[in-house]
Amino acid sequence: MPADFDDAPLYEPRLWRDNGWTAQVIKNEDDEGWAVAMYKAGESEPALVGPWTMGRDKKNPKPLDVNAFNTLVKTASEVIRRHEQQLHAQLNKTLYVARDGAWLKVTLEIVPAEDDPYAWLRAHDAAGAQLAQVKVGAGFRFSQSAAEAWVDAGFERPSTRD
The missing domain is CATH 3.30.160 (Double Stranded RNA Binding Domain)
Incomplete structure (x- = not known):
């Protein structure tokens, strides 16, 4: 143009x-x-x-x-x-994990920054309140088992698996 x-x-x-x-x-x-x-x-x-x-x-x-x-x-x-x-x-993925009779929403939001891309891993309760948030690498392998492991580990920052 x-x-x-x-x-x-x-x-x-x-x-x-x-x-x-x-x-x-x-x-x-x-x-x-x-x-x-x-x-x-x-x-x-x-x-x-x-x-x-x-x-x-x-x-x-x-x-x-x-x-x-x-x-x-x-x-x-x-x-x-x-x-x-x-x-x-x-850039935005969502999974659900059932724990203690309640559903938790686990999301991964990739931030495609040019110099250093990263992602936010978040957990929310059924009412939408944020329970946890951690910064992970943009290449974090987001799967049902990874979401469940993160919840079961008390929302500790998962090991980097790029």
């Missing part, structure tokens, strides 16, 4: 910008067709790149219009939402 990106709406046949999104029709490098790239404001990489329809002359791309732009925004937003959900699932 060009460095001179701003928030002013722009409606050109191959470039639309509005409401924090930019659609740019580009030559498809893989074949003779066209593609459209969707950029979210402030992002240097496109959130979505997909094929674009040829115009009537079968040589140039079909011009962007409001309906196409709105559909592209909706699709790109969904792609971003799914990516965020996937990342959240990779």
Whole structure:
């Protein structure tokens, strides 16, 4: 995306910008067709790149219009939402341990810091009150047996198993 990106709406046949999104029709490098790239404001990489329809002359791309732009925004937003959900699932794990007739919720939250990634291992009671929290390595092997062992050890910091 060009460095001179701003928030002013722009409606050109191959470039639309509005409401924090930019659609740019580009030559498809893989074949003779066209593609459209969707950029979210402030992002240097496109959130979505997909094929674009040829115009009537079968040589140039079909011009962007409001309906196409709105559909592209909706699709790109969904792609971003799914990516965020996937990342959240990779970084946050939850297991349940039954002890003394009660369920404990044990979570692992990975903090992907560039220099020194780590994770928080936490235990909560059935009411949601935090019982314990320890910092572990980002590579901590979070499993049912590891969660049970941590609870049974009185929430002592587990040995590092990276």
